[in-house]
Amino acid sequence: MADLRETDHQVSGGYTIHIAEAGQGPAVVFLHGSGPGASGASNFRQNIQAFVDAGYRVILPDMIGYGASSKPEGIDYTLSLFTDTVYEALRAHGIEKASLVGNSLGGGVAIQMTLDHPEFAEKLILMAPGCVEEQASYFTMPGIAKMVSGFGSPDFNIEEQKRLVSNLVHPDFAPKIPDQLVAERFAVAKTQPKDVLARMRTPNLGPRVGEITQPIFVLWGHNDEFCPESGTRYFLDQCANARTMTFARTGHWVQVERAAEFNHYSIAFLNEQG
Numbered sequence: 001m002a003d004l005r006e007t008d009h010q011v012s013g014g015y016t017i018h019i020a021e022a023g024q025g026p027a028v029v030f031l032h033g034s035g036p037g038a039s040g041a042s043n044f045r046q047n048i049q050a051f052v053d054a055g056y057r058v059i060l061p062d063m064i065g066y067g068a069s070s071k072p073e074g075i076d077y078t079l080s081l082f083t084d085t086v087y088e089a090l091r092a093h094g095i096e097k098a099s100l101v102g103n104s105l106g107g108g109v110a111i112q113m114t115l116d117h118p119e120f121a122e123k124l125i126l127m128a129p130g131c132v133e134e135q136a137s138y139f140t141m142p143g144i145a146k147m148v149s150g151f152g153s154p155d156f157n158i159e160e161q162k163r164l165v166s167n168l169v170h171p172d173f174a175p176k177i178p179d180q181l182v183a184e185r186f187a188v189a190k191t192q193p194k195d196v197l198a199r200m201r202t203p204n205l206g207p208r209v210g211e212i213t214q215p216i217f218v219l220w221g222h223n224d225e226f227c228p229e230s231g232t233r234y235f236l237d238q239c240a241n242a243r244t245m246t247f248a249r250t251g252h253w254v255q256v257e258r259a260a261e262f263n264h265y266s267i268a269f270l271n272e273q274g
Contacts, residue, residue, distance in 0.1 A: 002049050002052045006018065006019070006068075015064055015069070015072065016070045019061045019090075021057065023058050025057050026099070027095050028059065028098060029061065031109045032044070036149070036151045036161065037165075037186055039188050041067070043256075044255060047262065051266075054270075061089060061090065063106075063109070065077055065192065071193055075195065077201065079131060079202045080112070099270055102126050102129060103129075103253070104130045104252065105200075107130055114214060115208060123269065124212070125216075125266050125269065128219075128220050128221065128226070132234050141226055143167055143224075143252065146167045147167060151192075158183065165177055165181065170250050170251040170257060173250075173256075209238050212239060217266065219246075219247070220244065220245075220246050220247070221246075221257065223248075224251055224252045225251065229246060
């Protein structure tokens with residue numbers, strides 16, 4: 001895999017946002033999802049090299065509460081907090097325009113960032129994006145019940161971490177999850193406060209996606225147990241320049257479970273002119 005260059009940026013509130021990057025060329029910002037142990041690098045390890053080889057500058061921020069970024073306690077983790085701190089760090093990193101690639105919570109951040117700063121976002125690639133339903137509706141999804149764990153307690157261990165990661169993918173793929181990915185996420189999870197999940201607050205941006213005029217490519221696993229695949233309709237019904245792709249026998253992690261196809265189709269989308 002390409003060597004990652006790493007930088008920390010101080011942002012408003014006294015927080016630090018960690019950014020890793022690789023490659024040269026037009027910037028593509030990869031925005032990770034939530035969950036114990038999430039980080040930019042661990043979410044997208046199977047994608048980085050393909051985008052670098054295609055001539056793109058891969059930017060991997062760790063959102064507040066995740067990875068190597070600040071993890072404050074005693075605050076609400078709102079979508080605006082995630083979005084504003086990442087955007088400020090990206091601008092401090094010298095990024096003036098970028099295509100945004102967002103998975104789950106990262107998809108919601110990509111949508112919010114595009115709505116807030118339309119001049120910044122060039123194209124959007126969204127994998128099972130969150131924040132397009134009322135927050136309460138996500139808690140009715142079967143995957144959420146499976147994620148109940150000892151996260152945040154001294155009893156949380158690497159076997160529990162592996163079980164949580166396995167819930168994100170289709171059962172067919174679960175045995176293929178790399179041990180390195182589990183270990184990497186476990187190391188981060190041990191540093192995270194419970195507040196990052198217990199006090200997450202997200203709005204429903206579904207009614208607003210039609211405001212986005214940039215080209216959008218939405219990918220979804222048909223068997224996603226966290227974000228209902230029916231969410232593709234919001235983009236098809238409202239957005240003038242959207243396309244969607246659904247994968248059979250695939251869960252919440254299209255970019256991991258279908259890495260080769262995700263890389264191929266996403267790079268082709270970014271390469272399109274006009």
